[in-house]
Amino acid sequence: xxxxxxxxxxxxxxxxxxxxxxxxxxxxxxxxxxxxxxxxxxxxxxxxxxxxxxxxxxxxxxxxxxxxxxxxxxxxxxxxxxxxxxxxxxxxxxxxxxxxxxxxxxxxxxxxxxxxxxxxxxxxxxxxxxxxxxxxxxxxxxxxxxxxxxxxxxxxxxxxxxxxxxxxxxxxxxxxxxxxxxxxxxxxxxxxxxxxxxxxxxxxxxxxxxxxxxxxxxxxxxxxxxxxxxxxxxxxxxxxxxxxxxxxxxxxxxxxxxxxxxxxxxxxxxxxxxxxxxxxxxxxxxxxxxxxxxxxxxxxxxxxxxxxxxxxxx
Amino acid sequence: xxxxxxxxxxxxxxxxxxxxxxxxxxxxxxxxxxxxxxxxxxxxxxxxxxxxxxxxxxxxxxxxxxxxxxxxxxxxxxxxxxxxxxxxxxxxxxxxxxxxxxxxxxxxxxxxxxxxxxxxxxxxxxxxxxxxxxxxxxxxxxxxxxxxxxxxxxxxxxxxxxxxxxxxxxxxxxxxxxxxxxxxxxxxxxxxxxxxxxxxxxxxxxxxxxxxxxxxxxxxxxxxxxxxxxxxxxxxxxxxxxxxxxxxxxxxxxxxxxxxxxxxxxxxxxxxxxxxxxxxxxxxxxxxxxx
Numbered sequence: 001x002x003x004x005x006x007x008x009x010x011x012x013x014x015x016x017x018x019x020x021x022x023x024x025x026x027x028x029x030x031x032x033x034x035x036x037x038x039x040x041x042x043x044x045x046x047x048x049x050x051x052x053x054x055x056x057x058x059x060x061x062x063x064x065x066x067x068x069x070x071x072x073x074x075x076x077x078x079x080x081x082x083x084x085x086x087x088x089x090x091x092x093x094x095x096x097x098x099x100x101x102x103x104x105x106x107x108x109x110x111x112x113x114x115x116x117x118x119x120x121x122x123x124x125x126x127x128x129x130x131x132x133x134x135x136x137x138x139x140x141x142x143x144x145x146x147x148x149x150x151x152x153x154x155x156x157x158x159x160x161x162x163x164x165x166x167x168x169x170x171x172x173x174x175x176x177x178x179x180x181x182x183x184x185x186x187x188x189x190x191x192x193x194x195x196x197x198x199x200x201x202x203x204x205x206x207x208x209x210x211x212x213x214x215x216x217x218x219x220x221x222x223x224x225x226x227x228x229x230x231x232x233x234x235x236x237x238x239x240x241x242x243x244x245x246x247x248x249x250x251x252x253x254x255x256x257x258x259x260x261x262x263x264x265x266x267x268x269x270x271x272x273x274x275x276x277x278x279x280x281x282x283x284x285x286x287x288x289x290x291x292x293x294x295x296x297x298x299x300x301x302x303x304x305x306x307x308x309x310x311x312x313x314x
Numbered sequence: 315x316x317x318x319x320x321x322x323x324x325x326x327x328x329x330x331x332x333x334x335x336x337x338x339x340x341x342x343x344x345x346x347x348x349x350x351x352x353x354x355x356x357x358x359x360x361x362x363x364x365x366x367x368x369x370x371x372x373x374x375x376x377x378x379x380x381x382x383x384x385x386x387x388x389x390x391x392x393x394x395x396x397x398x399x400x401x402x403x404x405x406x407x408x409x410x411x412x413x414x415x416x417x418x419x420x421x422x423x424x425x426x427x428x429x430x431x432x433x434x435x436x437x438x439x440x441x442x443x444x445x446x447x448x449x450x451x452x453x454x455x456x457x458x459x460x461x462x463x464x465x466x467x468x469x470x471x472x473x474x475x476x477x478x479x480x481x482x483x484x485x486x487x488x489x490x491x492x493x494x495x496x497x498x499x500x501x502x503x504x505x506x507x508x509x510x511x512x513x514x515x516x517x518x519x520x521x522x523x524x525x526x527x528x529x530x531x532x533x534x535x536x537x538x539x540x541x542x543x544x545x546x547x548x549x550x551x552x553x554x555x556x557x558x559x560x561x562x563x564x565x566x567x568x569x570x571x572x573x574x575x576x577x578x579x580x581x582x583x584x585x586x587x588x589x590x591x592x593x594x595x596x597x598x599x600x601x602x603x604x605x
Contacts, residue, residue, distance in 0.1 A: 018445035029461045137593075141586040143537050145544045146578040149560060153567050153574050252450035256541055260564075270453070271545060274460040286457050290449050 008298055019290045020072070024065050027283055038081055068283075077284035082276055087284040091266060095288070098254045098265035100170055101188065104181055105250060106243070108189030109196055114239075117200025118232060121208065132197065139194020144253050148187045148260045155183075167264050184261045188253050192246050199242045203235035236307055244300030248293050336598045343594030349587025353580075357404040364397035369552050377570045387572040389562070395573065398554040399580055405555050406584060409470050410536040416474025417535075418528055421481020425520075428482065429489025430512055440486070443479040451476045455538055459547050469548045473535045484527045488520035522599040529595055533588030540581050556581045 035051045036043060052058045056067055071078070077087035113136075120132035155161040163183055168176040207213065208231055216226050255267035262268075266285060273281030337343035356363060365385070366372075372384075372392035380387045386395035428439040446454070458472035492498060493516070501511050542548030543557030551558070556577040563573030 014441065015444060015448060018441060019448050022445055022449075023457075026458060026461045137586065137589060141533075141589050142582050143540060143585065145541060145557070146560065146581050149564060149567070149574050150578055152564075153571055156568055157571065248450040249452075252452035255452060255456065256545060259545060271456070274456055274547060277460070282457065282460055286449070286453060289453055293450060294448050 005302060008301065012294060012298065015294060016291060019294070020069050020287060021065070023283055023287055023290075024068065027279060028061070030279070072284075072287060077287075078280035080273075080281050081278045082281075087280050090269065090281075091284055091288050094264060094266040094269045095292075097167075097169075097263060098251070098258070098267055101181055101185055101254055101258070101263065101265060102247070102250050104185035105188035105192060105253075108185055109192035112189065113193040113196035114200055117197040118204055118227065120197070120201045121204035122227070124205065129201075132201070136194045136197040136201075139190050139197065141194075142191070144187050144191050145256050145260060147190065148184065148257060151183060151187060152260075163261060165262065167262070180261070180263065184257045184263060188250060188257055191253065192243075192250060195242060195246060196239060199239050200235070203238045204231060207231045207235040233307065237304060240300055240303055240307060244297045247296045247300075251289055251293060333595070333598055337591070337594055340594045340598065342590050343598065346587045346589075346591030346594055349583055350591060353403050353407065353584050353587065356400050357407045360400045360404050364394075364400045366394040366397045368393065368398050368401045368554050370394070377566060377573075379570070380572055386576045387570065389559075389570075389573055390566055395559075395576055398559060399556070399576055402554045402556045402559060402577070402580070403584075405466075405549055405553055406536045406539060406581075409466065409473070409539045409549070410532050412470045413473035413535040413539070414477065414528055414531045416471065417477030417531060418481050418524070420474075421478045422485050422524065424478070425482040425485025426489055426512055426516070429486040430493065430508070430516065436486075439482070443482050446475065447479045449476075451534075452538055452541055455542060456545070456547055459542065464547055464550055466549055466553065469539060469542060472542075473538050476538070477531050477535065480531060481524070481527060484523050485520050488523050489516055492516050492519045526592060526596045526599060529588060529592040533585045533592065536588070537581075537585055 035048055035055070035057065038051060039047055049058075056064055059067070068078075075088045077091065079086055080090070116132050116135070120129045123129050152163075164176055164179050166176075167180060170177045213226060213231055216230050217223075221230075251267075254265055255271055257263070258265045258267040259271055266289065269281065270285040270289070272278070273285060337347060370393065372388060372394070374392070375384065375388050376392040377390055378384055378388045378392075384394050384396065386399060389395055389398075424439050424443070428436040449457070455469075455472040455476050458475060459468050462468040462471065498511060498515060501515050506515075539548050540555065540557035540560075543555035544561045546558070546561065548557060549555035559577040560574060560581070563570070563577065567574045
């Protein structure tokens with residue numbers, strides 16, 4: 001197992017290098033140049049030369065790349081063009097907020113999706129099954145920004161409820177934090193729940209058709225044991241794979257949702273960086289999110305062995 | 315009298331009957347086709363369906379509710395929401411189709427090359443695909459638009475690039491399966507050229523998963539465009555986009571809820587229709603997957 005993890009970590013190196021090269025190449029596509037963007041109409045040849053030297057833009061591209069990536073691996077993502085503050089500490093403090101949102105969304109999604117998906121498979125083609133399938137389809141088809149806006153409208157018009165404006169940390173003020181985080185987590189979770197529900201249903205149906213389930217039933221095992229110990233556990237591999245893949249859309253979703261609910265997370269920081277053309281912020285955030293995404297998927301792969309010991313990593 | 319046995323009525327297999335007819339027989343497929351059909355009609359005949367110019371402001375009728383004059387009400391500039399929604403369908407479909415066209419074109423070519431030639435070519439292509447896949451899609455699209463600048467063309471390019479790996483992987487997997495079949499071995503043995511085998515014999519057999527993927531990718535592309543426009547980084551004013559209409563409406567949603575409800579409704583109907591059609595198409599083209 002340890003060898004497998006080490007091997008997978010080594011295999012990550014070319015992917016992470018590729019990600020960093022892709023980000024660097026896209027940054028080179030910026031029309032005009034970064035210095036003009038910073039200086040605006042105030043640029044003089046002297047100021048321009050000074051900024052080019054400061055940002056290392058007077059060096060060849062390959063050197064620029066290695067200088068950037070060399071600093072990035074030590075946690076130096078540069079400074080924001082707008083505020084002058086170092087980007088990495090800001091990313092780390094905001095990541096905690098986004099991670100809390102993502103974890104809450106996952107919990108909500110699982111609470112909704114897993115029981116309903118299992119129930120739907122057990123009651124195949126019944127009214128319950130049809131309702132669950134329609135709910136799941138709605139879940140995957142309603143964009144998170146649309147459901148968030150409609151939810152805010154519904155709560156404001158129907159209950160005169162507005163979420164608190166000022167953010168409070170989880171350990172700072174638990175009550176306010178939950179008031180702020182639960183609605184966005186519900187929106188993100190409901191999108192995720194749709195896909196997990198569909199996958200749980202189809203995966204359970206596949207397993208329930210297998211001969212070994214018939215054998216378990218034939219030996220007189222209670223239905224609860226048949227469903228949970230034998231069927232559900234074996235149907236969870238595709239579900240876990242899907243959850244791993246969905247971490248990406250969850251992280252993308254936070255960019256939109258944090259903006260709508262004014263949550264000062266990593267998504268909002270990324271978006272502010274993009275709209276203000278603050279390139280060190282954009283570059284840093286995109287690199288950080290991509291690395292987290294890749295690492296989460298590695299964790300999911302490792303999780304397979306615990307779910308299904310038949311999977312060998314030798 | 316001895317009863318003569320009636321022949322069993324069988325559901326025709328794909329290929330014996332047109333896919334469209336099979337889709338129409340499936341209730342979900344029919345619902346999806348009707349939904350998409352209506353959106354296409356709206357987009358194509360927008361100048362005839364819309365009641366006003368999308369930019370025309372009715373200063374005296376700002377934030378008016380739905381009425382006989384303004385079916386879906388007016389926005390804060392007094393513009394007719396119905397007309398903007400109708401033209402918004404055109405923007406959504408054009409962006410979706412062009413973006414998926416870019417993704418499908420590149421994805422098909424790269425998937426074919428990777429699946430057929432294998433070796434180092436495949437390794438390099440799939441590594442590039444893995445790298446693109448390592449980014450959350452909306453984030454990568456926003457990142458590309460941030461670098462290229464916000465415009466309708468750049469939005470299409472960004473969404474197209476993000477979707478290439480899905481097509482490439484689908485085509486590659488199908489090519490690998492088809493390649494090991496006897497008829498491809500026969501085609502090789504009679505001396506057919508690689509390109510001929512690839513395009514005349516392999517292509518028709520990868521079309522089924524490719525078509526399903528294209529339908530699902532269209533809903534994803536429309537969703538990404540709407541999300542980007544919602545964040546102000548997609549379609550720029552004065553072009554109407556459902557995403558930006560919804561975003562602009564948030565300031566006035568308590569006094570004018572129709573500004574939120576109608577764009578949201580059309581985004582949901584469109585994406586739902588594509589998803590339903592994608593599911594039905596998958597069931598028709600690959601009944602083994604139907605559970």
